[in-house]
Amino acid sequence: MVKKKILVTGGSGYIGSRICLYLANKGYDVTALCYSKIPADETWIEKMDKVLIGDVRDEQFLQEVANYEYDILIHLVSLDHHQSNGTPSFVSSVNITPVWSLLDVFSKKGLKKFIYFSTAQVYGGLKDEVVSENKLLSSKNPYGLTHQVGEMICEYYNVNSDVDCHVVRLSNSYGAPIFEENNCWWLVVNDLCRMAYNQKRIVLQSDGSPLRDFIHGWDVCAGVQTIIETKAKHPVYNLSSGITLSILEIAEKVEKVFAQRYGLKLPIEVTVSGQKEESLKATNYKIDNSLICSIGFKPKWSLEDGINDLLDYLQKGS
Ligand SMILES: NC(=O)c1ccc[n+]([C@@H]2O[C@H](COP(=O)([O-])OP(=O)(O)OC[C@H]3O[C@@H](n4cnc5c(N)ncnc54)[C@H](O)[C@@H]3O)[C@@H](O)[C@H]2O)c1
Structure with a gap:
């Protein structure tokens, strides 16, 4: 061929x-x-x-x-x-x-x-x-x-x-970069994993309510x-993955995977207090991936697997 x-x-x-x-x-x-x-x-x-x-x-x-x-x-x-x-x-x-x-x-x-x-x-x-x-x-x-x-x-x-x-x-x-110089640490999942690994805490730049796929x-x-x-x-x-999560939910997943790997429960700090519960309820959406799935695509990576892979990368680097 x-x-x-x-x-x-x-x-x-x-x-x-x-x-x-x-x-x-x-x-x-x-x-x-x-x-x-x-x-x-x-x-x-x-x-x-x-x-x-x-x-x-x-x-x-x-x-x-x-x-x-x-x-x-x-x-x-x-x-x-x-x-x-x-x-x-x-x-x-x-x-x-x-x-x-x-x-x-x-x-x-x-x-x-x-x-x-x-x-x-x-x-x-x-x-x-x-x-x-x-x-x-x-x-x-x-x-x-x-x-x-x-x-x-x-x-x-x-x-x-x-x-x-x-x-x-x-x-x-998201995911560990192929080249060290790749511009990728501003992406929320990457950023939260790196912060968890390097600083042993997770600080959100919001109340955690913004949604991402x-x-x-x-x-x-x-x-x-x-x-x-x-x-x-x-x-x-x-x-898309077809799964929408709030940034707080993503942070909680990072916290959970981190605890499973290292036996350490990290604090999650949000920037704006008091609005969290309310704004989390505010809205939800789904970026529909059924068209690409109809031609044979199927996402394979769970967020937990992706977080583990990022932590493996950070661990290797240190
Ligand atoms: N990263 C994401 O999560 C994301 C999400 C949605 C859409 N996208 C889109 O996917 C595409 C790739 O994103 P990425 O995250 O890999 O970005 P990136 O910045 O890592 O890659 C862009 C590349 O283009 C190169 N480039 C810039 N100017 C150039 C020029 N004049 N000539 C030749 N090369 C040039 C840069 O050197 C860089 O390597 C972009 O169109 C981006 O908008 C990315």
Whole structure:
């Protein structure tokens, strides 16, 4: 069987480095497009078909890369939600224009599938509801807005080119980083595990009521592989665990796993006292993953397993 040739932009990023490794281990020919430098991990590099260094804003560079004639392109470059509050011209030059440039260049070189990582933040504020892909988009911040525009570019190419574009609306990923330098410790589950391990306490920056759906990084990879292999033409998939928890509930899970491993019960401190019970009752939602499940995806990682894996990582590092 001919191996599929896959290009991953943001290839050394938090999600990209894991997707590259996962797909290479599954037997695909993976090219990791990294931004400023080659990752230091030799074992990871050896698994890649190619590791390229370049800027996705450079259309000349994209033309050269497109000459390798990829079957599939997975686009993972974006500023994070803090950086996306920068000047509109800069933010759109990184988050939006490259989506268009990549599709413009690669659609002329036989690309078959384009998998675009968007975010569940395009839905805006969520109430007590089941959030399916049909929900009207209503981004509440520039990060969500730029992904909403990226999605529209994909929609345009779905209609006007031979490329199958699939948008992935990711909830929140977590898990130990593949590369030490990955920007991932601001993610709540990662942050709480690191705080528990290093400081022996869990301090929340809120009353614990905000809700999150966390999906483990390896489940994200499995979801991507499902989209690579499917013949279904759904243009948009929610990629989530389908389980919504409050940050307090996540902290309690970290506390429980920590106690089981180390026999130590950690204190959980919330920032705003007195509102906890009330606000926890306030709202609930579910980011519906039934569409991607209908094409063969099944999340495998429980939050407890993911917390154990993070604590293993932290333990090894110390
Ligand atoms: N991490 C999450 O939980 C999460 C949740 C929802 C959506 N997403 C989306 O998934 C995608 C990947 O997220 P991540 O967490 O891996 O982010 P990340 O910041 O770790 O990865 C982005 C990568 O893009 C690279 N990059 C930046 N500018 C570039 C440029 N001009 N040219 C080439 N490369 C450039 C960065 O060096 C980085 O390696 C993003 O689109 C993000 O919005 C992530």
